[in-house]
Amino acid sequence: xxxxxxxxxxNRPKLALHVPEPKYRPGDAVDYSDIDIGExxxxxxxxxxxxxDTMRDHAYGLVRVLGDDDxxxxxxxxxxxxxxxxxxxxxxAMVRAFDERMFRGQRQGKTSFYMKCTGEEAxxxxxxxxxxxxxxxxxxxxxxxxxxxxxxxxxxxxxxxxSNKGDKLKGRQLPIMYSSREHSFFSISGNLATQTPQxxxxxxxxxxxxxxxxxxxxxxxxxxxxxxFHSACTFAAVYNAPVILNVINNQWAISSFSGFAGAERTTxxxxxxxxxxxxxxxxxxxxxxxxAAQQWAANRARANGGPTLIEYFTYRAEGHSTSDDPSxxxxxxxxxxxxxxxxxxxxxxxxxxxxxxxxxxxxxxDRECAELVKAATKEAEKNGILGHGLxxxxxxxxxxxxxxxxxxxxxxxxxxxxxxxxxxxxxxxWS
Amino acid sequence: MIEAINxxxxxxxxxxxxxxxxxxxxxxxxxxxxxxxxxxEKHGKTRVFDTPISECGIIGVAVGMGAYGLRPVxxxxxxxxxxxxxxQLISEAARLRYRxxxxxxxxxxxxxxxxxxxxxxxxxxQSPEAIFTxxxxxxTVIPATPYDAKGLLxxxxxxxxxxxxxxxxxxxxxxFSGFYDKPVEPWKRHADSVVPEGHYSIPLGKARTxxxxxxxxxxxxxxxxxxxxxxxxxxxxxxNILDLRTLVPLDIEAIEESVRKTGRxxxxxxxxxxxxxxxxLSALVTERCFYHLEAPVERVTGFDTPYPHSLxxxxxPGPVRIGEAIDKILKD
Numbered sequence: 001x002x003x004x005x006x007x008x009x010x011n012r013p014k015l016a017l018h019v020p021e022p023k024y025r026p027g028d029a030v031d032y033s034d035i036d037i038g039e040x041x042x043x044x045x046x047x048x049x050x051x052x053d054t055m056r057d058h059a060y061g062l063v064r065v066l067g068d069d070d071x072x073x074x075x076x077x078x079x080x081x082x083x084x085x086x087x088x089x090x091x092x093a094m095v096r097a098f099d100e101r102m103f104r105g106q107r108q109g110k111t112s113f114y115m116k117c118t119g120e121e122a123x124x125x126x127x128x129x130x131x132x133x134x135x136x137x138x139x140x141x142x143x144x145x146x147x148x149x150x151x152x153x154x155x156x157x158x159x160x161x162x163s164n165k166g167d168k169l170k171g172r173q174l175p176i177m178y179s180s181r182e183h184s185f186f187s188i189s190g191n192l193a194t195q196t197p198q199x200x201x202x203x204x205x206x207x208x209x210x211x212x213x214x215x216x217x218x219x220x221x222x223x224x225x226x227x228x229f230h231s232a233c234t235f236a237a238v239y240n241a242p243v244i245l246n247v248i249n250n251q252w253a254i255s256s257f258s259g260f261a262g263a264e265r266t267t268x269x270x271x272x273x274x275x276x277x278x279x280x281x282x283x284x285x286x287x288x289x290x291x292a293a294q295q296w297a298a299n300r301a302r303a304n305g306g307p308t309l310i311e312y313f314t315y316r317a318e319g320h321s322t323s324d325d326p327s328x329x330x331x332x333x334x335x336x337x338x339x340x341x342x343x344x345x346x347x348x349x350x351x352x353x354x355x356x357x358x359x360x361x362x363x364x365x366d367r368e369c370a371e372l373v374k375a376a377t378k379e380a381e382k383n384g385i386l387g388h389g390l391x392x393x394x395x396x397x398x399x400x401x402x403x404x405x406x407x408x409x410x411x412x413x414x415x416x417x418x419x420x421x422x423x424x425x426x427x428x429x430w431s
Numbered sequence: 432m433i434e435a436i437n438x439x440x441x442x443x444x445x446x447x448x449x450x451x452x453x454x455x456x457x458x459x460x461x462x463x464x465x466x467x468x469x470x471x472e473k474h475g476k477t478r479v480f481d482t483p484i485s486e487c488g489i490i491g492v493a494v495g496m497g498a499y500g501l502r503p504v505x506x507x508x509x510x511x512x513x514x515x516x517x518x519q520l521i522s523e524a525a526r527l528r529y530r531x532x533x534x535x536x537x538x539x540x541x542x543x544x545x546x547x548x549x550x551x552x553x554x555x556x557q558s559p560e561a562i563f564t565x566x567x568x569x570x571t572v573i574p575a576t577p578y579d580a581k582g583l584l585x586x587x588x589x590x591x592x593x594x595x596x597x598x599x600x601x602x603x604x605x606x607f608s609g610f611y612d613k614p615v616e617p618w619k620r621h622a623d624s625v626v627p628e629g630h631y632s633i634p635l636g637k638a639r640t641x642x643x644x645x646x647x648x649x650x651x652x653x654x655x656x657x658x659x660x661x662x663x664x665x666x667x668x669x670x671n672i673l674d675l676r677t678l679v680p681l682d683i684e685a686i687e688e689s690v691r692k693t694g695r696x697x698x699x700x701x702x703x704x705x706x707x708x709x710x711x712l713s714a715l716v717t718e719r720c721f722y723h724l725e726a727p728v729e730r731v732t733g734f735d736t737p738y739p740h741s742l743x744x745x746x747x748p749g750p751v752r753i754g755e756a757i758d759k760i761l762k763d
Binding site for chain 1: 451477482483485487488490491492493495496497498499501503515518519522523527528529530531532533534535536550557567568569590591592636679680681683728
């Protein structure tokens, strides 16, 4: 009766698979007491040329500057002038106003898609302000704050979102996937983390040519699971590329919590240690800490000190995109009780605590930004909204696939032209 | 052919300070096939350098370098290993010009040895060209002679679009006839081995007529050019053999002209059959030359299996397979 024998090894302990699960689901009460956010000002600020192996604490701790008392403290305080802080505040107000209007625009059917960055504004606005205007950025899709901080015209941004005839990208890209060579802002890809080795390559090229410009890239914590991110870290370390790898740990990759990118075991900044990169973990809702960290990494890169991986510990307060409903997978309390607060409110309170700001000026600024965005929206709408006929001419579909149009695309373009002539006789088929 | 490729890289490194040559083992050592020998010593470590074993990184970094304004020439050591870099090629490099409306381009030339016939087993023998020809925005180039290898590679490096340059490694050292039990004739005895000194280029999208003939047209490229030529020579067939040289852009005029003349068409490639580039060629010939055809278009290809190490010659589309296909076409 050999078939009744237990299989070999049956007396050994059974193995079990761990499938991560976030702590809170819809309806759950939230308790953040286990998150150690440390004390503002308690983290040391190493010399920018230090060896990465001295930065273990910086990869596991949290660099913070702004405290509960709304004052800046410690060696990471970038000591920005009140004017700079007010500029930062204005960029924040503009991003919020822009997000608000574009979100509504999507709901009104003016475009197909939009992504807000609510709660994460500091990770792009403050970081961008710490870079030189011609440092090259390779963003992901939630860094509209960089363009706004760099003064990219709002009308251009909205034209892109509406894919209208004013869209510089000829209506080819999904809304919010901007590109502006003039503003050293790389074309955004929808394929995740692909921009990270590209940023490293750009930085390597800059170093090969003896240029002084550095590169910075932004990637979500979920996307750090992509192979591209790890290739980027390897290349950055191997060639000591003048690049900054910014990881936005906003806790959620659509409905997958950060545990699915490995956050249950370690921090994202600690990824740096294994590669020999400098690693910094930063309070992503603290505009001053974000600025200081980016500035530190930029100084390091400029001095040929090497690349830095920065984890911004933050929270995606809104849905992933207009196509997402976070109430379906996470507790509504998460946002309200996030222990690091809201980056815009914290900076506002800091400016007020410094005696350099007040609620009245804030309200006036918010109103002004809303008006400017509204006016830009109206201006952009003259160029059309998605699906309402005002787009780039049809012939542009076949342009720019190659530098010159090859015969097979010429033939297909002729086919497209013919179809339009059949459908709308007497009209200009290429318009 | 190895010397011709080395010469092309040397000339372009010399002429254009934005050209960068990079890849696994290509620096100090000069590449596992010696295609980059001596280039690092001559042009310096920041122009010619080794990379980590990361195809995704090699291609991704090259895209970023291209966006900066350089002209990277990354090497993928074997075409079989190009897949980890595929997303960077097909989603990024290929579409960068289009998606950014020409703000950014990726003028890279990815060199990679491909094809079998060297006992490389299933991981050193594949011919993945069809994957790349399916991608809008990429160009695919395959030389069959040292003269073409140099001239085409120079064109690729000077081209502003991303190009995949597949080097048929079976003919690196000589024009393999497909008669694997006979000694390989070295390039030096071959007419196409004469490579002029200095810079010259061969335009992309222009096929080469290997032999002129009236009996049938053969559309082929890479190693199979030589195998087909040898078969026709042995059997006394007067074939119009077209070495396509570039699959995208394709020389459709030369193809149409030849098939209209001969009325018969054979397509020969080493890659697996189903959805191979031969399928595209067959469709094009049928669409455009149907009323000139006197026999169905035939394909000779590798089989739809991985490349088996011990049974390599049973897999390889050799003289028997080609000869029988020609007989069949000529009989109709």
